[in-house]
Amino acid sequence: MKKVLMMFALLAIPFAMQAQSVFHDVEANEAQGAVKKISQNMMGRDQVTNFTKDGKMQREGVTKAVYDADGFLQSMTMSMQGQEVTVKYTWKDGKLATQSLDMMGNAMTFTFAYNDKGAVASQSMNMGGQEMKMEYTDYKYDAKGNWISRKTNMMGQEMEQTRTIEYFE
Numbered sequence: 690m691k692k693v694l695m696m697f698a699l700l701a702i703p704f705a706m707q708a709q710s711v712f713h714d715v716e717a718n719e720a721q722g723a724v725k726k727i728s729q730n731m732m733g734r735d736q737v738t739n740f741t742k743d744g745k746m747q748r749e750g751v752t753k754a755v756y757d758a759d760g761f762l763q764s765m766t767m768s769m770q771g772q773e774v775t776v777k778y779t780w781k782d783g784k785l786a787t788q789s790l791d792m793m794g795n796a797m798t799f800t801f802a803y804n805d806k807g808a809v810a811s812q813s814m815n816m817g818g819q820e821m822k823m824e825y826t827d828y829k830y831d832a833k834g835n836w837i838s839r840k841t842n843m844m845g846q847e848m849e850q851t852r853t854i855e856y857f858e
């Protein structure tokens with residue numbers, strides 16, 4: 690009887706491994722579909738994020754990614770300004786709901802609200818009890834429905850964010 694149970698357990702392992710064949714890192718980066726690469730400039734700093742065909746993120750300085758059984762990113766470690774920072778994620782209805790981290794003793798939580806096209810309409814940042822909200826407007830989308838340009842107002846200054854997205858064929 691033990692041998693039969695062992696055989697079933699061994700047979701179940703490949704199926705359990707196949708169950709998570711899609712990662713949702715593309716969605717964590719505000720995109721959807723067969724995204725290969727997102728290049729953007731964030732506050733004067735170029736950032737490139739690559740993805741595998743199954744949607745797993747590959748970015749310099751990102752390690753220790755932890756996923757749930759459905760492939761949703763739960764946490765990861767990032768190297769930021771010489772510090773290792775653990776970023777935690779929560780999801781709701783397949784969309785990123787919050788992202789939280791502790792940077793140099795300062796707890797920060799980002800909360801996301803979405804528009805009818807599924808893009809982030811606003812982002813609230815809570816840092817030690819102080820809250821700042823950024824709303825995004827004037828979206829431009831590519832042929833696949835992902836945003837490539839949007840505007841926001843940060844501390845009274847209007848900013849435009851742009852990005853280039855490459856897709857797997």
